[in-house]
Amino acid sequence: xxxxxxxxxxxxxxxxxxxxxxxxxxxxxxxxxxxxxxxxxxxxxxxxxxxxxxxxxxxxxxxxxxxxxxxxxxxxxxxxxxxxxxxxxxxxxxxxxxxxxxxxxxxxxxxxxxxxxxxxxxxxxxxxxxxxxxxxxxxxxxxxxxxxxxxxxxxxxxxxxxxxxxxxxxxxxxxxxxxxxxxxxxxxxxxxxxxxxxxxxxxxxxxxxxxxxxxxxxxxxxxxxxxxxxxxxxxxxxxxxxxxxxxxxxxxxxxxxxxxxxxxxxxxxxxxxxxxxxxxxxxxxxxxxxxxxxxxxxxxxxxxxxxxxxxxxxxxxxxxxxxxxxxxxxxxxxxxxxxxxxxxxxxxxxxxxxxxxxxxxxxxxxxxxxxxxxxxxxxxxxxxxxxxxxxxxxxxxxxxxxxxxxx
Amino acid sequence: xxxxxxxxxxxxxxxxxxxxxxxxxxxxxxxxxxxxxxxxxxxxxxxxxxxxxxxxxxxxxxxxxxxxxxxxxxxxxxxxxxxxxxxxxxxxxxxxxxxxxxxxxxxxxxxxxxxxxxxxxxxxxxxxxxxxxxxxxxxxxxxxxxxxxxxxxxxxxxxxxxxxxxxxxxxxxxxxxxxxxxxxxxxxxxxxxxxxxxxxxxxxxxxxxxxxxxxxxxxxxxxxxxxxxxxxxxxxxxxxxxxxxxxxxxxxxxxxxxxxxxxxxxxxxxxxxxxxxxxxxxxxxxxxxxxxxxxxxxxxxxxxxxxxxxxxxxxxxxxxxxxxxxxxxxxxxxxxxxxxxxxxxx
Numbered sequence: 203x204x205x206x207x208x209x210x211x212x213x214x215x216x217x218x219x220x221x222x223x224x225x226x227x228x229x230x231x232x233x234x235x236x237x238x239x240x241x242x243x244x245x246x247x248x249x250x251x252x253x254x255x256x257x258x259x260x261x262x263x264x265x266x267x268x269x270x271x272x273x274x275x276x277x278x279x280x281x282x283x284x285x286x287x288x289x290x291x292x293x294x295x296x297x298x299x300x301x302x303x304x305x306x307x308x309x310x311x312x313x314x315x316x317x318x319x320x321x322x323x324x325x326x327x328x329x330x331x332x333x334x335x336x337x338x339x340x341x342x343x344x345x346x347x348x349x350x351x352x353x354x355x356x357x358x359x360x361x362x363x364x365x366x367x368x369x370x371x372x373x374x375x376x377x378x379x380x381x382x383x384x385x386x387x388x389x390x391x392x393x394x395x396x397x398x399x400x401x402x403x404x405x406x407x408x409x410x411x412x413x414x415x416x417x418x419x420x421x422x423x424x425x426x427x428x429x430x431x432x433x434x435x436x437x438x439x440x441x442x443x444x445x446x447x448x449x450x451x452x453x454x455x456x457x458x459x460x461x462x463x464x465x466x467x468x469x470x471x472x473x474x475x476x477x478x479x480x481x482x483x484x485x486x487x488x489x490x491x492x493x494x495x496x497x498x499x500x501x502x503x504x505x506x507x508x509x510x511x512x513x514x515x516x517x518x519x520x521x522x523x524x525x526x527x528x529x530x531x532x533x534x535x536x537x538x539x540x541x542x543x544x545x546x547x548x549x550x551x552x553x554x555x556x557x558x559x560x561x562x563x564x565x566x567x568x569x570x571x572x573x574x575x576x577x578x579x580x581x582x583x584x585x586x587x588x589x590x591x592x593x594x595x596x597x598x599x600x601x602x603x604x605x606x607x608x609x
Numbered sequence: 610x611x612x613x614x615x616x617x618x619x620x621x622x623x624x625x626x627x628x629x630x631x632x633x634x635x636x637x638x639x640x641x642x643x644x645x646x647x648x649x650x651x652x653x654x655x656x657x658x659x660x661x662x663x664x665x666x667x668x669x670x671x672x673x674x675x676x677x678x679x680x681x682x683x684x685x686x687x688x689x690x691x692x693x694x695x696x697x698x699x700x701x702x703x704x705x706x707x708x709x710x711x712x713x714x715x716x717x718x719x720x721x722x723x724x725x726x727x728x729x730x731x732x733x734x735x736x737x738x739x740x741x742x743x744x745x746x747x748x749x750x751x752x753x754x755x756x757x758x759x760x761x762x763x764x765x766x767x768x769x770x771x772x773x774x775x776x777x778x779x780x781x782x783x784x785x786x787x788x789x790x791x792x793x794x795x796x797x798x799x800x801x802x803x804x805x806x807x808x809x810x811x812x813x814x815x816x817x818x819x820x821x822x823x824x825x826x827x828x829x830x831x832x833x834x835x836x837x838x839x840x841x842x843x844x845x846x847x848x849x850x851x852x853x854x855x856x857x858x859x860x861x862x863x864x865x866x867x868x869x870x871x872x873x874x875x876x877x878x879x880x881x882x883x884x885x886x887x888x889x890x891x892x893x894x895x896x897x898x899x900x901x902x903x904x905x906x907x908x909x910x911x912x913x914x915x916x917x918x919x920x921x922x923x924x925x926x927x928x929x930x931x932x933x934x935x936x937x938x939x940x941x942x943x944x945x946x947x948x949x950x951x952x953x954x955x
Contacts, residue, residue, distance in 0.1 A: 453830070
């Protein structure tokens with residue numbers, strides 16, 4: 203092999219490398235953008251649902267003492283009580299006692315008061331801290347109180363994930379259902395999926411004829427119709443939702459018109475209930491169903507329909523057996539898009555729904571902003587993410603990867 | 610309203626962060642008619658007197674918002690008006706500056722409820738029973754009537770969530786205002802409250818922001834609703850409504866001003882709080898919106914006609930109950946779960 207060939211190869215390799223770097227340089231902004239605004243926050247959220255060091259940071263001695271607590275049928279030994287006494291005193295001095303008090307309150311009813319009252323009643327010194335604690339509050343003699351501290355002591359905890367699934371872990375390690383009064387999240391998750399499924403079905407039912415019309419009209423008219431589809435798409439979500447309140451309320455346009463026409467005597471309940479949620483969400487999400495359907499239908503060659511009809515198929519049969527199967531990718535893409543967008547809906551159900559129509563995002567917002575229980579908010583977010591991914595995997599198996607092509 | 614202010618705040622934020630590094634004193638309040646009133650009596654006169662530029666923004670509440678801002682290390686707000694539970698939790702967590710009372714007139718200048726190590730009272734306001742006098746000639750007398758579907762047919766509205774809802778249910782069931790939290794502290798009391806709510810469940814809707822109840826009354830969506838007294842007064846004066854309010858069993862609470870920890874405008878923030886705290890300035894607020902103010906000398910300067918629509922007027926506070934912050938701090942999560950479970954049952 204001559205020297206010239208080697209240098210040519212090296213030159214080629216360098217050119218190739220340069221091109222690759224340039225390509226990377228072009229995608230780098232998007233790549234970093236995704237890392238910063240998408241991957242990192244979701245990673246942080248998932249971490250917070252299982253990683254909990256708040257209590258550990260304020261009560262380090264107690265956390266260490268409880269690491270050796272093996273006899274879960276009885277409360278820990280004197281050393282743990284003494285450690286807690288020291289931790290409570292130093293936390294009080296540092297002004298951080300509220301942190302473990304809040305954290306304990308998640309698991310123990312009245313946990314906040316328990317911590318603050320105990321702090322007030324504990325003596326400066328004690329021969330036997332166990333007795334001092336029991337004197338301050340009998341709940342210190344309950345293994346479940348200590349179990350709660352142990353679970354909160356982290357650094358890893360299953361507490362939030364279990365709570366998000368209406369479960370709790372007892373001191374003996376068994377996992378049981380949460381108190382009947384607190385069991386809501388699995389129902390809310392089911393509700394979230396039900397609302398999303400109904401909205402998806404409505405969007406496909408209403409969107410299909412619209413997309414068909416768009417795809418079969420001459421271009422000039424189709425463009426005009428397309429603007430009508432897109433117009434609400436460009437309007438703020440809040441404005442559209444607020445408009446539905448005006449339209450659907452007790453003395454709104456719909457009810458007044460129906461009463462004026464003599465069709466009903468009393469106004470219908472169209473808002474602040476599930477009906478309102480379905481109507482408003484379907485309206486908001488409709489373009490997401492129409493656009494993929496349209497793009498697929500544009501590509502359907504009309505000769506197949508003509509051939510089916512000229513070979514003697516009835517119009518319905520020709521539609522069902524020849525046209526409809528060719529639009530499946532559009533139905534699948536539009537349906538999936540609407541369904542996944544609907545799962546995370548917050549503002550619309552908040553404004554037009556009732557108290558029993560709130561979806562999981564309502565509770566995520568509640569825990570994030572109202573009570574700052576970020577562990578619980580993260581666990582609910584993780585629950586929603588995991589169930590969405592599971593459903594998507596199932597969908598992919600059923601429809602196949604070809605089904606989600608956008609046209 | 611809450612959501613709208615959130616979006617407005619986000620937009621304002623985008624504009625604000627686009628500006629220079631040294632930003633102006635940023636004061637955050639609750640938006641709507643209330644913030645409009647504050648602009649007239651506090652924000653604009655403050656800048657006129659001190660020549661300190663001031664930006665005001667609305668927010669949506671939630672101590673999580675403040676925690677995220679302070680923990681990020683570059684909070685873009687300085688002075689924030691917070692509700693009482695946000696005051697308590699944020700103060701415990703160290704999100705606010707500990708106030709130097711000497712800089713804002715001393716503790717004695719304010720009524721005792723308004724003095725906190727992290728915050729100074731801004732307004733006192735009430736959840737009252739509101740109705741439209743044009744539609745109901747003989748209005749309700751108290752929360753018992755709120756639950757009387759025969760006497761007052763039609764839908765009614767309460768604030769979404771257990772807070773205020775459970776107190777109102779107990780008072781509707783005959784519990785005296787002063788005993789409400791004693792009863793609510795027991796499991797039987799909570800059961801009793803939900804049982805009372807069951808009696809009007811199919812006619813009960815829930816509002817989410819303070820601007821909604823007057824709209825619900827105005828559109829005829831509901832016959833009775835819990836409503837902030839200030840919103841009723843604003844609707845009557847600005848929109849020529851004829852809404853009535855019942856002070857019997859009113860739930861009152863207080864908002865406070867806090868300074869976010871690490872504010873780069875600390876000095877200006879204190880000057881602002883000192884300006885707002887002066888009795889002659891506070892006394893101007895009730896002329897525009899019906900909130901009581903905390904300076905001990907302010908009530909004497911308030912027009913007697915206006916004092917009548919304030920929760921701090923002696924006859925209005927007589928049978929009112931102070932919202933118990935400590936109770937809700939401890940029980941909010943649990944009772945919210947219970948409330949949503951109750952709501953989901955048919």
